[in-house]
Amino acid sequence: MTLSVLLAGGGTAGHVAPLLATADCLRRRHPDARFLALGTIAGLEARLLPERGYAFVEVPRVPLPRRPSADLYRLPGRLRRGVTAARHAIEQIGADVVVGFGGYVAVPGYLAARRAGVPIVVHEQNSLPGVANRLGARWARSTAVAFPGTPLRGAVHTGMPLRSEITALARDPDRAARRREARAELGLDPHRPTLLVTGGSLGAQRINEVLGACAPDLLDAGVQVLHASGRGKDVALDAGVDRTRYVVRPYLDxxxxxxxxxxxxxxxSGAGTVSELTALGLPGVYVPLPIGNGEQRRNAESVVEAGGGVLVADAELDAAFVRSRVVPLLSDPGALAAAAAAAASFGVHDGAERLADLVEAAAGSRS
Known part of the structure; x- marks a missing residue:
């Protein structure tokens, strides 16, 4: 029997990246499988899914407001249109299973699957689940979570489905040689302790400002820095800073x-970042995004408590913190090695395979 999978989860990289990793894993296992994704024209999925060879159908965004607002009054109509579009997608592909990753497009997928009697598999990326996946977990045959202890009914810890480049690096038998090669590729000294600074594809202005101001302290300690500033953003460096040792790039392809x-x-400390760093055994200095419902802080807490990194509030990230916590850690090979081992103890390399197992089992339950 040819496997047929409807995927639901778009809008942000946090939803689209694990969706793609899972779909790629299933496609490797089942080369003749059929896939269709629910998405919106405005979301990242409109570009990323077709680039990877996956078709998607547009469904209306269905925000679930947490408090009274205009969106609350628009919800019934949006929900009806969304569920209708999702039901047509289920019928179009003859879905054996609906796999949801949260976000605005997941709710119509979950509701349509429930009404059609199609098994549901939910994957929640954050340690504090969103509204969509809390709803989907009520009806799911399997609920997978990236972090242990995520409060969802019947949750199974699978870890995060990771892109193939990350899993390949995690399994590299000679990471020391790869480290030297990578530094040479990036124009860095192969032998200096190296700090990677990133605020994601859009950058983080506060991180840029604080780290740029601390460049002399880092370089004086013998450290080199690779700093992804974000497209359209820059890092202000003093004229005397050696830009061959403090390397700023807008984006890291x-x-x-x-x-x-x-x-x-x-x-x-987005879920993807924490999952990638722990899979690679890389310690992190985590600066949670200071908006949302606190999920980024929750994502990093267990790793940090075990010694796999440092957690600092956005408002508390300043030059004094960098000098007192970051510079000493980078200057102590033993402390770095211990933090790396602690981070690795949380790492999951095969999250996509574990989730694919649950998808296959759910699809098989329908036959």
Whole structure:
């Protein structure tokens, strides 16, 4: 029997990246499988899914407001249109299973699947689940979570489905050689302790400002820095800063190469970042995004408590913190090695395979 999968989860990289990793894993296992994704024209999926060879159908965004607002009054009509579009997609592909990753397009997918009697598999990326996946988990045959302890009914810890470049690096038998190669590729010194700084594809202005101001302290300690500033953003460096040792790039096309070069990573604590760093055994200085419902802080807490990194609030990231916590860590090979081992103890390399197992089991339950 040819496997037929409807995928639901778009809008942000946090939903689209694990969706693509899972779909790629299933396609490797089932080369003749059929896939269709629910998405919106405005979401990242409109570009990323076709680039990887996956078709998607547009469904209306269905925001689930947490408090009274205009969106609350628009909800019934949006929901009806969304569920109708999702039901047509289920029928179009003859779906054996609906796999949801949260976000605005997941709710119509879950509701349509329930009404059609199609098994549901939910994957929740954050340690504090969103509204869509809390709803989907009520009806799911299997609920997978990236972090242990995520409060969802019947949750199974599978870890995060990771892109193939990250899993390949995690399994590299000679990471030391790869580190030297990566640093050479990036124009860095193969032997200096290396800090990777990133605020994601859009950058983080506060991180840019604080780290740029601390460049002399880092370089005086013998450290070199690779800093992804974000497109359209810059890092202000004093005229005397050696730009061959404090390297600023707007964007890193090959993040796996940057990870391979790094001893320590300073950045946000989105679920994908925490999952990638722990899979690679990289300690992190986590600066949670200061908006949302606190999920980024929750994502990093367990790793940090075990010694796999440092957690600092956005408002508390300043020059004094960098000098007192980041510079000493980078200057102590033993402390870095211990933090790396602690981070690796949380890492999951095969999250896509574990989730694919649940998808196959759910699809098989229908036959």
């Amino acid at each position: 090959a993040i796996d190469t940057a990870y391979a070069a790094a001893d320590l990573v300073l950045g946000r």
